[in-house]
Amino acid sequence: MSVSAINKRANFDYDIQKTYEAGLVLLGYEVKSVKTGHVSLKGSYVTFKKARGKILPEAYLTNAHIPLYQHAGKIANYEPTRPRKLLLKKKEISYLMGKKDEQGLTLVPLKIYTKRSFIKLEFGVGKGRKKFDKREVIKKRELDRSIRTLTKSSLKIRN
Numbered sequence: 001m002s003v004s005a006i007n008k009r010a011n012f013d014y015d016i017q018k019t020y021e022a023g024l025v026l027l028g029y030e031v032k033s034v035k036t037g038h039v040s041l042k043g044s045y046v047t048f049k050k051a052r053g054k055i056l057p058e059a060y061l062t063n064a065h066i067p068l069y070q071h072a073g074k075i076a077n078y079e080p081t082r083p084r085k086l087l088l089k090k091k092e093i094s095y096l097m098g099k100k101d102e103q104g105l106t107l108v109p110l111k112i113y114t115k116r117s118f119i120k121l122e123f124g125v126g127k128g129r130k131k132f133d134k135r136e137v138i139k140k141r142e143l144d145r146s147i148r149t150l151t152k153s154s155l156k157i158r159n
Contacts, residue, residue, distance in 0.1 A: 003113045004034050007041040010108045012134060014126030019110065020096070023087035024061065024119050029072040030084075034119055039112055040065040046086065046107035046123055048097055056093050059086040061109060061121060086121060099125050 010016070026034065033039065044064040048057040060083040067080050088096070099105050109123045129137070 001113050001115055003111055004037050004119075005039040005041050006111045007044070007109055009042065010110050010124070010126065012129075012137065014106065014108050014124070014128055015133075016108070016110070016124035016126045017105075019122055019124040020088075020092065022059065022121050022123065024112070024121050025085040025087065026066075026119060029069040029075065030066050031119060032072070033066050033069040034112060035114060036069070038067050038069075041109045041112065044109050046096075046109065047083070048093070048100070049083070056090055057097070059088050059093055059096070060084060061086055064109065064112075096125070104128060 041064055045062055047060050047062045049060055050057045062083045063081050064084065065080050066084075068075060068078050096107060100107055104127050106126055106128060107123055108126045109121055111122050113120055113122070
């Protein structure tokens with residue numbers, strides 16, 4: 001499993017409650033671009049759109065930036081931030097729609113990676129953090145880091 005892109009802000013801006021894995025429907029030159037690591041999840045999110053003739057809506061990755069593969073040549077009307085369909089089961093879609101309708105919950109992409117020859121998206125159900133929550137997370141991280149360095153230095157002194 002090789003990771004192509006990670007959304008670093010997701011764990012800072014959201015409190016991720018549960019993660020899911022979904023396949024991505026991409027065009028051939030988009031697959032090559034993702035496999036070379038040219039993808040950005042910054043500002044992207046998961047939405048649901050009603051499809052013609054279907055009862056349940058379909059899940060889409062919106063606003064993810066996948067630039068045109070550099071060796072693909074010229075492709076007319078290519079849009080790097082177009083919505084891309086996610087492959088999920090019907091039960092997962094209905095459950096996620098219910099979670100998205102709850103107050104304050106969002107579906108946030110966490111990372112894009114390859115699993116065997118398939119490109120997968122890991123996304124999570126997250127609740128947005130307030131500014132004071134973010135400060136608390138930073139303080140906790142700094143405290144944990146200082147404790148780790150102190151315990152490592154005390155172990156070196158004893159030996």
